[in-house]
Amino acid sequence: MASVRTARLLTGSEAVANAMRQIDPDVVPIYPITPQTPIIERFTRFVADGETSTEIVNVESEHSAMSAAVGSALAGARTMTATSSQGLALMVEVIYIAAGMRAPIVMAVGNRALSAPINIHGDHSDGYLARDSGAIQLFAENAQEAYDLMVMAPRIAEHPDVLLPVLVGQDGFTITHSAEPVELLPDEAVRAFVGEYRIPAPLLDLSAPRSQGMFAMPDYYFELRHQIAAAMERAREVIEEVAAEYEELSGRRLSAxxxxxxxxxxxxxxxxxxxxxxxxxxxxxxxxxxxxxxxxxxxxxxxxxxxxxxxxxxxxxxxxxxxxxxxxxxxxxxxxxxxxxxxxxxxxxxxxxxxxxxxxxxxxxxxxxxxxxxxxxxxxxxxx
Amino acid sequence: MAGLRPWEELPIGGAVEPDPALRPRTGGWRTGLRPQVDLDGCVNCLLCWVYCPDSAIRVVDGAFAGFDLDLCKGCEICAAVCPAETIAMVADDG
Missing domain, CATH: 3.40.50.920 (Rossmann fold)
Structure with a gap:
């Protein structure tokens, strides 16, 4: 379908920033951290150059970034962010909340070791810390896969059977900072693939007011958290559906x-x-x-x-x-x-x-x- | 746990839609004071309506129209923010 293809020499960070440019999210609350920083450096340059209509929210920490992302995603705006290591650790509290409130936030992760000792290089300790949060977590093998999974991620996160955050991981430095040939889809193909952001009950729909983030006692907490487990089970099938559709578009199959x-x-x-x-x-x-x-x-x-x-x-x-x-x-x-x-x-x-x-x-x-x-x-x- | 709904029947993410039959009556916890207004001094700025944490300020056709004592908890914020100093807290006789 995509008849014109161009491979460019891109790092994983640049590849993911380009995916974000093509998706053109409504809101990106963000805080820099190595090795994620080049993702957001590149993406904010796209924003400054007028290539997206994204609202960047400069926050004071990753905890705030994820908190802003929850509010934004539930309000009815397609919301993305990115982080690594200590930043992901700081976000984890709110990732549990994002999953529980069913906020389909897409996040790029430059996977990096956790302190101490402080280290900036790649391992999966940060991802493992978020393992039980209720967020979907995908790992890329290389820059191309990081790009591909990032384009697939909104479709998985926002699927009405899923509605969970999606973390797209790429190994810090090994992928985030290493340049390799990456084939980008045409902008309009990505836009068409991800489509419009629709969630069942956006908070800014004033015709149907509702309270979110409710307190739940022992009589309902178990049932409400179980919704996440059930959504995860359904996500298995959704990932394969999206992967099949993405293969038609790109020629690349990214199965689970x-x-x-x-x-x-x-x-x-x-x-x-x-x-x-x-x-x-x-x-x-x-x-x-x-x-x-x-x-x-x-x-x-x-x-x-x-x-x-x-x-x-x-x-x-x-x-x-x-x-x-x-x-x-x-x-x-x-x-x-x-x-x-x-x-x-x-x-x-x-x-x-x-x-x-x-x-x-x-x-x-x-x-x-x-x-x-x-x-x-x-x-x-x-x-x- | 008889009578409680199973997980499949709960709203996504536990979002709760308002039920008019379950309108809260926070006035039942009132502190012992209630606001009283001198309408001659009211400049209709509606700052009390903006600041009231319990939606206890009644507004009719864009104008201040008194207090809803079913909701007012007697927190005194309206009296504190009123620029015309026309709201006073008085003993709540029930």
Missing amino acids: LEEYRLEDAERALVCMGSTAGTVKDVVDELRAEGERVGLLEVRSFRPLPIERIRAACSGCSEVAVLDRADTPGGVGALHAECAAILCGSRARVRGHVYGLGGRDLSPAEIRAVFAGAAPRYVGLRSAS
């Missing part, structure tokens, strides 16, 4: 889960984000050497595609799950969930923590993970 050379795999690796790109290269090398290995790339961390993970991995004998965030005193989050999902299958599930604070995961280390020869903490210097 990507199975890479898994069809007859004996050993599978499960991971999220930019690491999946490196793992694909290692899978190709190992396949060329005759090894039956494959990758399961999780793009939708929330909702987690539970049934599809089971179907994709239950034929494997070994499944190694990589968490790019630690759970001190517990089991890695993705590892624990995959172990639960595959419980009763023939697969033996192992978990590894890697890449904290932006540490690279090398192809040699990925080979060691596939071979079952890697320690639980991959790449950690240890005296013992």
